[in-house]
Amino acid sequence: MTEKSFQDLPSGDAHLREERISGEDIYGGIFLNMKRDTVSLPDGEKAIREYLTHPGAVAVLAILGDGRVLLERQYRYPIAKACIEIPAGKLEIGEDPLLCAKRELAEETGYSAKKWSYIRRIHPVISYSTEFIDIYLAEDLTPGNSRLDDEEFLDVFAAPLEQLLAWVEDGEITDVKTTISTYWLERYRRGLVLPSLLS
Numbered sequence: 001m002t003e004k005s006f007q008d009l010p011s012g013d014a015h016l017r018e019e020r021i022s023g024e025d026i027y028g029g030i031f032l033n034m035k036r037d038t039v040s041l042p043d044g045e046k047a048i049r050e051y052l053t054h055p056g057a058v059a060v061l062a063i064l065g066d067g068r069v070l071l072e073r074q075y076r077y078p079i080a081k082a083c084i085e086i087p088a089g090k091l092e093i094g095e096d097p098l099l100c101a102k103r104e105l106a107e108e109t110g111y112s113a114k115k116w117s118y119i120r121r122i123h124p125v126i127s128y129s130t131e132f133i134d135i136y137l138a139e140d141l142t143p144g145n146s147r148l149d150d151e152e153f154l155d156v157f158a159a160p161l162e163q164l165l166a167w168v169e170d171g172e173i174t175d176v177k178t179t180i181s182t183y184w185l186e187r188y189r190r191g192l193v194l195p196s197l198l199s
Contacts, residue, residue, distance in 0.1 A: 015042055018049070031055060031090060054131035058101040059088040059177040061119065061185060062111060062138040068158040069185070070109055070141070071178075075153070084167060085175045088133070097134045098198060105138055109156045110146040113138035117195030119184055124176045133177050135184075137195045161185055 023037035033053045041047055062070035075082045089104035091097060098116060106112055117137040124131060146156065159167075164182045167173040173182070187193045 017042065018047070021046065026050070050128065052129040052131070054090075054129055055093060056091045056097070056131065057088055057133045058091065058097050058104060059086050059133050059135045059181065060101050060105045060138050061086055061135060061181045062105060062109070062113065062141060063185075064141055064158055068160050069164055069182075070111060070156070070158050071164075072108060073155040073157070083175055084173050085178045086181055088177060098136065101134070101136045101138070106144065107147045107149070108152075108154065110144040111138075111141045112144060114140040114142070116198045118198055119181070119195050122177065122180055135177060135181055136198075137188075161189065 018039040021038045027034040036050045087108045091100050119135040121134050
């Protein structure tokens with residue numbers, strides 16, 4: 001049997017859509033809230049969906065003058081591992097994502113950038129969270145002093161793209177925003193993709 005191509009699929013998503021019937025809050029935390037909804041399925045049956053609401057976040061692919069990528073190494077408690085990542089942080093309610101990206105880069109690394117571009121939005125855990133991450137490209141960097149939060153501890157360093165690609169391929173980098181940004185940067189340097197210039 002030959003599988004259909006994307007063009008052969010029904011138009012729209014009405015035949016897939018789940019509609020919320022009712023819901024309840026299960027847990028409210030510092031910035032994560034868990035909800036449980038009863039939904040109507042496309043065939044008329046009902047199902048339960050549990051998910052986390054998240055205010056959203058930004059990530060910054062910051063490029064130094066010599067072409068190296070600015071990185072952080074931070075301990076991530078849920079997986080009990082110090083992870084290599086690009087700078088990132090969550091949005092405050094109503095905060096402009098670009099302003100958040102500039103703030104997070106300065107606070108975590110001390111760097112500011114004169115040139116900002118928008119790469120894309122990703123949804124890192126679509127099965128159980130509303131979280132999105134807007135990824136920005138920061139260039140023409142100027143160093144400064146970092147201002148970490150009281151409960152924040154991290155190492156800041158830089159590495160060439162070739163090293164990032166090796167870490168992704170070897171499984172040393174497993175963070176999704178950093179993995180996507182690494183592959184995007186490789187395609188960008190080959191002239192296959194372009195960001196949207198913001199400033």
